[in-house]
Amino acid sequence: MDRLPSLSSADWLFTSDVQALFNLIEVDGDSLCAVGGCVRNALLGQPITDIDFATTARPDVVMKRCKAGGLRVVPTGIDHGTVTVISNGQTYEVTTLRHDAEPDGRRAKVRFGQDWREDALRRDFTMNALYVDRTGRVHDYVGGYQDLEARKVRFIGTAADRIREDYLRILRFFRFSAQYGDLQLDPAGLRACVEERAGLERLSAERIQQEMKKLMAAPNMAHVVRIMGDAGILDALVPLPAHTLNLARLASWFHETGRQSDPLAGLTCLWCRTVEDTAVLSKRLRLSKKDTVLMRAGVLVADNRLDDGEDLWKRLLYQHGRESFSLGLDLWLARQEDEYSVPLMREAYRFACDFDIPVFPLSGKHLIARGVNRGPDVGGTLQRLEDTWIESGFRLTADDLILMI
Known part of the structure; x- marks a missing residue:
């Protein structure tokens, strides 16, 4: 515990809104700590998007105290101990300490508690079970900081037990490994994910879609997805052949051009070679109509000989629009094995940005x-x-x- 760093200089922790939340909830012996992603990312020096809290106060007490302080409170997950507090337009999830009582593989029934260590033991990965109090002092009950330093994504306790509490943790293991881990996945975690992969069938399409999109935006997604393919995880997700080599080319292309990874391009590249494939993937992951139309048009663009030059590019831009054309370029390049295609696609991207798509002059x-x-x-x-x-x-x-x- 002595070697843990301090977050006493973390700006987000000492805003007036966050400190006011501590003031409202930490009364009558109750305590409050920020937990999870905000602590993990602060220690890694990465951007913080959401600030979540854990507290010894029960949900009804949290609601009463925050309302008395003039804050808006929404009981978003009160059965699981979570309420959302809104202060000056910023939302904070506040969850009562708990432990799983009746896990069912999707959403466990919980019991509320007062023990911080017990609360830590029911979380998924050690790096997500780090807490910080209002002074910036970090609390680590499961060796999370040591794993964070080593970039090791490790389940808390027995990996299979954590997975059976919520099978989405299989996908989260791969996503966190691609986002925060090194290139060596934790052997015990990987083995448990493979052994428990049949449980993925119990997850909703929406939850799988959300997790896979996040995975496709992670820095080491191509490497991790290849491991998922070798382990049979991809076959358990979508009834289509997975083109992991194409995804690796796509990731390399994004890296070379300094572009942020595009989750929809990643999913399409991995699973869709034909228009028929896009229909299967859309149904399996319940993609939005917008994503489905874009994905289908991108595949149609990629089916052309895009090295034919500007006349073809003009026609495709007119027929499918700039966004679909760009997706099609990504998909086409991912299918090519020769390096000459890269400078050609750079030229095509520049052309697409500069070309004024014409409007048909008759009605x-x-x-x-x-x-x-x-x-x-x-x-x-x-x-x-x-x-x-x-x-x-x-x-x-x-x-x-x-x-x-």
Whole structure:
């Protein structure tokens, strides 16, 4: 405990809102600590997005004290001891100390407690069980800081027991390994994930989707996903062949260009070679309509010979839009084995950014004014003229097209 660092200089911990929360809850012998990701990331020097708290106070007491202090409180997960406190637009999750009583593989029933060590023992990984009090003093009951220093993602206690409490922890093990770990996954954790992978069937599609998108944004995602493939985890998630080599090329491409990894591009690259594959993946992960349309269009773009040059790029940009075209470039490049494709795709990206996507200059009213019958004739004629316009490289003017009616 003596060798633990201090967070006494952490700005986020000493804001007026956070310290006010300590003042409201730490009365009548109760205590409060920030816990989990905010502590882990602060110790790693990484950005902090959410600030979560653990407390000895029961949920109803937390709500009463915060409301009395003028804060808005929402009972978001009160059955599991969690309430959300809102202060000046910032949200904080405050959860009563607890231990699992009846784990069911998805959401365990819990009992509230007063023991900080017992609360730590029910968490998933050691690096997520670090607490910090209002002074910045770090409390570690399970060796989390030592693992954090070693970049070791390790389950607390017996890995299989932690997984059976919530099978999503299988995916979290791989995601945290890709985000915070070194390239050597914890053997005991990996073995337990493989042995318990059948439990993934009990998870909702939405929870799997959220975790896989987070994994696809992690720095070492390609390396970890390959391990998942070798271990049979990917086969247990989606009924499609996994193209882990393509994903490795995509990750290398993102790294070379200094781009942030795109989760949807990662999922599409890993599992989709055809339009039919996109339908399967969308259904399995319950992707949004927007993601599904984008993914499908990206695959259609990637099915072209994108090394044919600017005329093709113009047509695809017009037909599918800039975002789908960019996704298609990513997917196409991930399928190539030769290095010459990289400078070509750099050129294609620059072209896509600079190209003003044209607007078809005719509408139905132009055709009707020239005597085309209303109804199907208008639509069919418009389509033929638009195809001609595209084939001309968008050079034909409205007058040129009207003369063709």
